Structure formats: C-alpha cells, structure tokens
Amino acid sequence: MTLDAWLALIVVTAVFPMMAFSRLGPDIVLLGAVILLLTLGVIEPDQALAGFSSSGLFTVAFMYVLVASIRETGGIDLIIRYVLGRPHGEFKALIRLLLPVASLSAFLNNTPVVATYIPAVLSWSRRLPLPAHRLLMPLSFASILGGTITRFGTSTNLVVHGLLIDREPRLAMGLFDIAWVGVPVAIAGLVYLVVLGPRMLPARRGAAALFENPREFTIEMEVDTAGPLVDKTVEQAGLRHLRELFLVEIEREGNVVSVVGPGERLKGGDRLVFAGTSEGAVDLQQVRGLVPSRHGASSLEKDFKERRLVEAVVSNQCQFVGQRIRDGHFRTLYGAAVLAVCRGGERVVGNLGQVRLQAADVLLLEARPPFIERHRQSRDFLLISQVNGAARPVHEKAWLAWSILAGVVLLASLGVMSMMNAAMLGAALSLLTGCCSVGAAKRGLDTQVLLTIAASFGLGAALETSGAAGVLAENVLAMAGGNPWALLVATYIVVALLTALVTNNAAAVITFPIVMTSAESLGVNPMPFVVVVMFAASASFLTPIGYQTNLMVQGPGGYRLSDFLRLGAPLNLLTGGIALALIPLIWPF
Structure with missing residues (x-):
C-alpha cells in the first residue's frame, strides 16, 4: 500500500474506538479525522468538503424540518390520542402501540416519534395498568424496524442512496423499492416483539415509579415567624452551602419560588423544600429559626404555575x-x-x-x-x-402538516421531482403556512447527525482515493473465497457490529466504498450489497448506545445492557436472516 493508504487506514481504524469509548461526539471525532487527513495531504479540500454538498445530506436536513412541522402542530399527538385507547391485556396494548409507531417511522425520523410517544406511554401504562418497561424497549425497536420500510425511513438510507447515485446514477432506487425487504423484516420483528418480547424482559422499575413519592427524596422545613432567619437572605442564613442538602424551592402564601437564588430573602412561615439525604437533615436541625414543616401534603405534590x-x-x-x-x-x-x-x-x-x-x-x-x-x-x-403533565394540545394545522408530507412523498414516488427537491419544497411550504416557525425548524435540525454524515464522506473519500478501499476489498474477497454470498453475509455482520458501537451513519458511509469496490472486483451487481448496508446499519438492537432511541428509553424503562442483549440479539438474528434471504432474490448478483 502507498503511504496515503496507510495513513487513511490508520486514521479510520482509530475513529471507531474513539467514537465508541470516548466522551467526544461522533461529529467531533469524524471532523477531527477529516481535518487530520486534509492536513496530511491524503485528501484534497474538495473531497473533505464533498459531504457538505451531498444531496443526501440536504434531503435529511429538509426532512428534519418536515418532521418538526408535524411535531409542532401536534400531528403525532393526534395519532397517539386516537390510537392508544384502553386495550384489554398486554398483547392488544403492544399491537396498538407498535403498529402505529412502525408505520410513522417509515415516513418520519425515529427520534421525534419516540420522544413524543414516551411521555404518553408512561401515562398510558399507569392507566392500564401495565409496567412501562414492557412497552418502552419494544417502542424503540418498532421505530427502528419501521425505518427500514422506505428509502427515507432513516437518514442512513437517504445517505447511502445518495452515495450510490453519485457513483452509479443508473442504479437509482424508488422510494419504496426496499419495502420488498423492509415490510417482511418489520412484520417479523413486530410479531417477535408482541409474542415473545414480554417473556424476554425481566421486571424493572422505571424512573416514573422511583420518582412518584416526593417525600422519599426531599426534606421540608418552615421558617419560624419569631426566629432569627426572617428577612435574611438564603446566603446569610447559611442555607446556600449545606453539606448534603440544597434548597430547591420556597412555598410562600400559596405561591412558589423555584430554583432559589442566594439573594432570596426569607419570610416567616416560608416552607423550604430541600433535596438530598435524610442524614443531611441533621444539619437542618442545627439551624436556629427552622422548624419541621407542619403541613400534610408535600409541596412538590401541589400544582404551581410558577414551576x-x-x-x-x-x-x-x-x-x-x-x-x-x-x-x-x-x-x-x-x-x-x-x-x-x-x-x-x-x-x-x-x-x-x-x-x-x-x-x-x-x-x-x-x-x-x-x-x-x-x-x-x-x-x-x-x-x-x-411529570404528570397534560398532553400538548392538538393544533388545527396538524392536517396541513401531514398533507405537506404526503405531497412530498407523492411527488418523489411519481418521479415528478427528486426526493431532495420535494423535501425542499415541503420544508418551504411548512414555513410559509406557519406549520413550523423558523426557530422550531432550526431546533429540529439534528446538527450532530448532519455533521457526522458530512464528515463521513471525507473519510470514505480518503479510503477510496488513497487505494486503501481497494486493498481492504481484496482482503475481504480473499476471506470470502470470492463467493458473493459469503461477502454479503460478512458485510451484514461487520456493519451491524459497527452500528452497535458507533453511529449508524458513520458505519454505513465508511464501509460503503469498501463494499462497492469488493462487488466491482467480483464482477457482480453491487445492489445486494448496498441494500445490505442499509439494513445492517439499521439493526441497532444490541446496545443502548447503538441508536439514540435506545438511549432515550433506557432510563425511563430502568433497563440494563443485559436487557438489550436479551431482547435485541434474537431480533438481530431474525431480521438479519430474513434480509439476507430476500435481498439476493430481489436484487440478484
């Protein structure tokens, strides 16, 4: 290999453990790697910046705006309100939950779907009653499965397709081409989650159950009306730097002072709420002018508009x-x-x-x-x-936001315009019609994902232009014995393992040139390998760090890593087996 190839290989090899085990975000790691390769002369400036002009990147960005418009108008809340209902039994509850989530995720980014569903599911589980941990991990997995149904179901699909048409425009795919594999994979995965999922998850206590009794983690005292603390500030009263407690709020004459500052003056009869350990209450007993609270209900159980x-x-x-x-x-x-x-x-x-x-x-x-x-x-x-908050009200423009998304899908699927043009038009309409404000659109853009995608292009270019991708492809082919089936299985396994440890977009974009070079060296149709990269990058069921929605449900569900392995490993094998069996039938070698 050339020196440039060695440098590209060393940098890319170092990127994956840094993303998996360091506190730096994947965007920072990948941008740093691109800057290093550019400085070393492995890639040219136009190659380093190629990702920032990618049609796939801009399509993802415009889709984020469309999703923000649906979220801001209450479009997802509308579906939640009418779909969840009051099912009888866990089996029916899972069907009511997972089918709509998978369907929504085929058209919307998974993260806002799951983020909107989690509070509703926690409230719903208390009403049924049904343990929340039996619902939340299946919720995340269903959103991932739904993303495999369409070309725009995940940002990874859009980006990989963008790479494909940049390299081979004749191989462009329709919006629903991968549904031939995605629908069977999603159906099999949902059946697994509904039938076997409840048996695979051990009992867990989520955050909602642990937080339901405020008296367990707060201590309440009152300011003695005749004591020395009246008219003193929190700082002067010595309540600012307690050893194992801190002052959270002050209840005063039917109102509350939340997030108390050091300059707040105390008044007689103030009810002070402290957070910390019960042992820390000893410190409070030593403070002259404080007496135990005489009120019955905890202050945190009351509803105040100020907090x-x-x-x-x-x-x-x-x-x-x-x-x-x-x-x-x-x-x-x-x-x-x-x-x-x-x-x-x-x-x-x-x-x-x-x-x-x-x-x-x-x-x-x-x-x-x-x-x-x-x-x-x-x-x-x-x-x-x-906590215990009411659902956001449904906005009267929810139907318009959904109509704009449907129009985008229709224009792109009929070939009237490209997916990027349709998404751009839809984003503009969302802003012009007031379905989404400019501020909400900016907040809806996941800049970390966009930067990760853009930087990954630079690393992919370094592997390809330096010749490292060709060398790696030769080694991969040698290990696969020149057998396209063996290469297909190896591709799925490698990408699935990488996406369990690092971001799925980076795993897909960096492995893409190696996979394409391998297919070209074999002289076979590259399409089976491209589609396998899409599905393997979405197979994020093994770890909570493999996909953002898994991290989102981990805390509220009280899950451990072993829970993801217990439920996710069989799901990975099931979906992988179906995908590997169907892909070569639809896109022959």
Missing part, C-alpha cells in the same frame, strides 16, 4: 457527563434544580451534589415553565417530559 417538575434523560453528549452535579454548576447553567437521579432502574442515593452524571441517567428536575421549550431540543438531553 414545573420534569424528567430529563441525559444525553451522551451532555457537557456534564462525568462531572459532579455541584462542580458543574448545573443549576446555574440550566436554571433547574436536580431533585433525584435514577440510573439503571435504581435511584442514586447519597449526596446529590457529589453524583457524577452518566449518559441515560434520568433526572427529576424542578424548573421554571420556560425550561421545557428552551431545552427540549438541547443536545444535552435526549428527552424532556413534564
């Missing part, structure tokens, strides 16, 4: 991951106080200020009302939902 109790799932991209809550100044940055932390189905006990946050932790927060909208699209949180 909200919300559950937030920590993203693996959160800047506080690995930091202690107190050291990171969580309250200062977000304007929210942490009341409790749930991890792996168990509430984290001890001094909250000393807890080091991890990805998929569920935080019970007290915040002011604007917090939810301000941070709903934040990359620091996978999901933010109001």
